[in-house]
Amino acid sequence: MQEIKGDLFASLKADAICITTNGYVSVGGNSPFPQNTMGKGCAGEAKKRWNGLEFLLGTLLMEQGNHVHQLTDEIPDVFDGAVNTCGPILTLQTEPWVGKEHILPYHLVSFPTKPTHAEQERVLRRYADHGGGVRGAGRLRGGRRYPGWMAQADMALIKRSARELRALADEHGMPNNGIRWESIVLPRPGCGAGELSWDEVRPVLNNILDDRFYAITFE
Secondary structure (H helix, E strand, O other): OEEEEOOHHHOOOOOEEEEEEOOOEEEEOOEEEEEEOOOOHHHHHHHHHOOOHHHHHHHHHHHHOOOOEEOOEOOOOOEOOEOOOOOOEEEOOOOOOOOOEEEOOOEEEEEEOOOOEEEHHHHHHHHHHOOOOOOOHHHOOOOOEEEHHHOOOOHHHHHHHHHHHHHHHHHOOOOOOOOOOOOEEEEOOOOHHHOOOHHHHHHHHHOOOOOOEEEEEOO
16 A cells, blocks of 8 residues: 555546445435435545435445445446546436436545444543543433444454455456556545544555555645
8 A cells, every 4th residue: 555645536547536434324304315424524525526425325335234335337438429538427316316427537435434333332432532522422321322423433344444445446457347446545544533543544454455555645
């Protein structure tokens, strides 16, 4: 794995970029469709850029579990009667975006760092470490599970996601399987809102990801 500095979403020469996610899915409220909580970090930025992405990911999480998911489709030979040379396509399937397609300069992949649900002890401990000064801490009560986005990032999940990402990249290196992925950019998973240190995450990724993968940071 290589390390670079810059803007994840400006990685225009990358074949794919990853957004770090949690596995929590909610249904109800303003929409009857499964929705992933994409509130902070690169996931929150991705949701702002591509309206409806939270529903696409929510559906994948509900149907296939909290795993690495390729969110974009392969470039078709023909698109709307013309050869598409713009990039991978992100296709939305929920109202009011049914059939809405975003053309991206790279493939988009989810990279889970947080679980679907968090046990109360982990969440309460995390909020206690902040001195109770985290928004929503006053509403926490024992004896229940909480949404996974409220927990600290999970190192075992990061390790599994890294292995799944490498396998996905290997699939794109096989003949007749779309464009070969030679450059995959991901943020430092579990750092930031996940509250893990890069010093503990780096060696885990280095043991799994090869030189096709780039960990990016603004710092």
